[in-house]
Amino acid sequence: MRGENTHDRVSDPASVIAVDDLPDGLVAVDGAGRVLAVNRAAERLTGVRRAGAIGAYLSDVLPFRDADGRDWWKWLDPHGGLSTRSRQVERPVLLERRELLVAARFVRSPERGGRVARVVITLRDTAARSRLERSRADLVSTVAHELRSPLTSVKGFTATLLAKWDRFNDAQKLVMLQTVNSDADRVTRLITELLDVSRIESGRLEVRRQVVDIPARTRRIIAGRVAAGEPEDRFTLTVAGELPETWLDQDKIDQILGNLLENAVRHGRGKVTIVVEPVEWGVAVSVRDEGEGVAPEQVTRVFRQFWRGNGRRRGGTGLGLFIVKGLVEAHGGAITVQRAPGGGAEFRFIVPTGAPDFA
Numbered sequence: 001m002r003g004e005n006t007h008d009r010v011s012d013p014a015s016v017i018a019v020d021d022l023p024d025g026l027v028a029v030d031g032a033g034r035v036l037a038v039n040r041a042a043e044r045l046t047g048v049r050r051a052g053a054i055g056a057y058l059s060d061v062l063p064f065r066d067a068d069g070r071d072w073w074k075w076l077d078p079h080g081g082l083s084t085r086s087r088q089v090e091r092p093v094l095l096e097r098r099e100l101l102v103a104a105r106f107v108r109s110p111e112r113g114g115r116v117a118r119v120v121i122t123l124r125d126t127a128a129r130s131r132l133e134r135s136r137a138d139l140v141s142t143v144a145h146e147l148r149s150p151l152t153s154v155k156g157f158t159a160t161l162l163a164k165w166d167r168f169n170d171a172q173k174l175v176m177l178q179t180v181n182s183d184a185d186r187v188t189r190l191i192t193e194l195l196d197v198s199r200i201e202s203g204r205l206e207v208r209r210q211v212v213d214i215p216a217r218t219r220r221i222i223a224g225r226v227a228a229g230e231p232e233d234r235f236t237l238t239v240a241g242e243l244p245e246t247w248l249d250q251d252k253i254d255q256i257l258g259n260l261l262e263n264a265v266r267h268g269r270g271k272v273t274i275v276v277e278p279v280e281w282g283v284a285v286s287v288r289d290e291g292e293g294v295a296p297e298q299v300t301r302v303f304r305q306f307w308r309g310n311g312r313r314r315g316g317t318g319l320g321l322f323i324v325k326g327l328v329e330a331h332g333g334a335i336t337v338q339r340a341p342g343g344g345a346e347f348r349f350i351v352p353t354g355a356p357d358f359a
Helices: 002-010 013-020 040-046 072-076 126-167 170-202 214-227 250-267 296-301 320-330
Strands: 025-030 035-038 087-095 098-109 115-125 235-239 272-279 282-288 334-339 345-352
Touching (some): 115 126, 126 170, 170 320, 214 250, 214 272, 214 282, 250 282, 320 345
Parallel strands (some): 235 272
Antiparallel strands (some): 025 035, 087 098, 098 115, 272 282, 334 345
16 A cells, blocks of 8 residues: 555655656665656656556666675665665666666655665666866866966966076066966966856856946957057947946956956957847847857857867957856857857847846
């Protein structure tokens, strides 16, 4: 009778919807190993349909094997071992030559020291883990490479000044210290980018909203680039129509605009045109250049980590556009890239309007 009640509870439509929302595969079995629930992700990972699995024994429908060919369910032995055992850590198993990562949690009744009433099994594809590990390895490699050059410069100039201070005149000392200062700024920017990547990937990016004047922030970014040596006539700002009020994170909007203008200057050619205009559900900002543009086959890769235009290294870490996408989406917006009307690339992002709900 207890088994029937448990089955009915897990099979409730609301419960099915909830487990189907999970990104990882989930299979629930009772203490005897009969399948109670299979979510959509588990169906996709294993190829086993929910209707044919529920009520069957786990070893019959999902014969997981470890690296030595042993039956994973028998090896798990949920009723063996200490009565305080609550879980089995994730480990790789094989299912018809496909490798999956499987972990288990024991649901006991009573909760402390009781018999195992259910086992909740989670499944993940090892390909996703491999991609994540490759991404982290690429990140470490990129960081090491990007840090080596400025730190070597800083170390070299400071060591030279300390050892031979009296041999240099004031003009030479000034050039060396300016170089050290510039390289220190470069290291600071890299560290900031890495922190942004970490926050975006972990979902810990905070958005502190206030009323932001996007055209005014754009003019400020342009003025900064002109002050740094770019010709003033290289930039054109157009505000098309009356803009609604936008509640955004001012620092992050500055970062988005700064990165997009930096990208247009570094990877594009000719004039950089910025168009700010109202759209149905927000404000759209388009940043256009007159360079080579983005090849159609590269469009899907533009916002990935370490992307660099046309496969050529033109400076930077290749993290800027990945960060831009994360910052835009943190505001509830979206960003795309396409060919600009006059050639070149057009990066266009939209952020929603309206005050945040403080209730």
